[in-house]
Amino acid sequence: MRNIKLTIAYDGTNFHGFQVQPNLRTVQGVLEEVIGRVAQHPVSIIGSGRTDAGVHARAQVVNFETDVRIPVEKWPIALNTRLPDDLVVTAAEEMPPDFHSRFSAKGKVYRYQIDLSASPNVFTRLYAYHYPYPLRIEPMIEAARHLAGRHDFTSFCAANTPVENKVRLLHHVELTREDHLLTITCRGEGFLYNMVRIIAGTLLDVGRDRISPDAIPTILSACDRTQAGVTAPAHGLTMWEVLYE
Amino acid sequence: MRNIKLTIAYDGTNFHGFQVQPNLRTVQGVLEEVIGRVAQHPVSIIGSGRTDAGVHARAQVVNFETDVRIPVEKWPIALNTRLPDDLVVTAAEEMPPDFHSRFSAKGKVYRYQIDLSASPNVFTRLYAYHYPYPLRIEPMIEAARHLAGRHDFTSFCAANTPVENKVRLLHHVELTREDHLLTITCRGEGFLYNMVRIIAGTLLDVGRDRISPDAIPTILSACDRTQAGVTAPAHGLTMWEVLYE
Incomplete structure (x- = not known):
């Protein structure tokens, strides 16, 4: 075979x-x-x-x-x-016969795209979450830095997910902006259910001064889904790359 | 009113x-x-x-x-x-009452987008024409230079278009490439029916060495639609901007 x-x-x-x-x-x-x-x-x-x-x-x-x-x-x-x-x-x-697309993967990269235009951009409407509110990017970058590293991400995982170990290594969370398109790139060893969408929802709350960047370590250590922000909509998320050796 | x-x-x-x-x-x-x-x-x-x-x-x-x-x-x-x-x-x-979106316009900008990836890019498939053939860009730029200026564009207008005067001023035709996306930007005082799509189809023929860039002046002066390339598909075309005083 x-x-x-x-x-x-x-x-x-x-x-x-x-x-x-x-x-x-x-x-x-x-x-x-x-x-x-x-x-x-x-x-x-x-x-x-x-x-x-x-x-x-x-x-x-x-x-x-x-x-x-x-x-x-x-x-x-x-x-x-x-x-x-x-x-x-x-x-x-x-x-080779032992290659397995899931078990052989060393990590993944996801991107979450946000359209900050006042009126939605028709050409990105299917691939970016339209979020026409003033955002402060600097605190979002600071919060993203707190998320990187090896943590128990229970607070950033859909409640009742039947996975025992919710510790994951997140290599980095990067924010880039080009015109009205804000992109959150998450690169990690593994991801929990809804993890990137909850990270995106939480960073948006940080950008609107609803969550302080300094609160991220507390939210992480609470291991409680209700402490983080909402789950941002699915259509903003793209599986960008799967990493192999 | x-x-x-x-x-x-x-x-x-x-x-x-x-x-x-x-x-x-x-x-x-x-x-x-x-x-x-x-x-x-x-x-x-x-x-x-x-x-x-x-x-x-x-x-x-x-x-x-x-x-x-x-x-x-x-x-x-x-x-x-x-x-x-x-x-x-x-x-x-x-x-003011005398503003008329058509008669007051001083010109327009159109963009024609071409996806040169081997396999079509799913995210641009509705907005760019997938054209997975090797193209030489330099001759296309040379041909584009010949198209700029005030010319009778009968050869670049759908046949039987009931417009008497087919002389138009084309300010410029610019080619830019970002990754696999090739963009042809046409800026002009006015455009004839299918003009940008025929320019795009003709430039693609130039890129594949089917038409020499030096043939463009001859094609223009022939005032004959059959001399230019095919009409590129509609979905690659975007009305980019309308220019007013």
Whole structure:
């Protein structure tokens, strides 16, 4: 069997998230169906992680096994001619048998985009959260610095998430601004459910002086979801990159 | 009567162009309906120019007359709360009675965007023409220089366009590239039907060595539509700005 790694991009607007669900259009469902048609056998793909309904991906990674002997460089075109235009394969690579898109990943990069224009920008409306309020960026940068590091992120994880260990290493949280587009980039070893969206919601509260940057260590140590800000909307979030050795 | 100027942005994907057509969703149709509801009287808007089905606008300008005494700065929010999310009012201004969004315009800026990625970029797919072929940019810049100036643009105008005088002043045609996105910016006093899309199609032929940059003066002087390149697809085109005194 050959182990094929695909890098894929999708516009999450019209998908009910990554994971297969009966009778719903999902990234995994559409991709397995199309790979199965090309391979002429049923295929199960493994994703580096799930994304929720409305969340996008610039470079999500999946892998699957097949004995079909299509040269690996032909997979992107073979699939893209059959895939809908909101789901694109950008690269394919044959990997050793032990490569697993989730367990082999060393980390991930997510971006949360915010449109600060007074009136929403029609061209980014599906990919950026429109937030037309005056924001102070300096305190947000200070709060972001407090978030970086190895912490118990229970306060930044959806309540009742059935994961025992909520300690994660967040390499950095960076803010960049270009015109009216504010981008929060989170790079970390691993992420909890809704973690980046709660970080974004909390940083927006900091930018509006509702939370002091100095309160971040207290919020972290409280290990209480109600202490952090709201979960920012899904459509501002993009899985940017999956990191491997 | 007050003469209100609106600056509007729209994603042209789901509009059958700017101009009202019976039973079709058009920018003018949607906007007149919503302004009429706010003003509580029927309204006719004048656009700076029409855009075809699929063409976008970053800053199209329209004006209309009303005797409703809503403060002009309230118009954008009053309209945006009622408009669909692919049509946004970004500014409103009260103008002298003789302001006419078309006749008062001194020129326009259009942008044509081309996605040169091997696999299409899902996030620009609605706003850039995917053209995954190797292009030589230098000859395209040279050809663009030949297009600038005051010329008879019959060769760069849809055949059978019922306009007598096809002489137009094109201030400049600029090419810029950022990552895989190539942008052709045309700034001119006035444009003929399909002119920017034919310029884009012709420059792409130049980039692929199908047309020599030196052939542009000959193509212009032929005054024959069949001499220029194809009309590039509508969705790559955005009306960028309308120029007034």
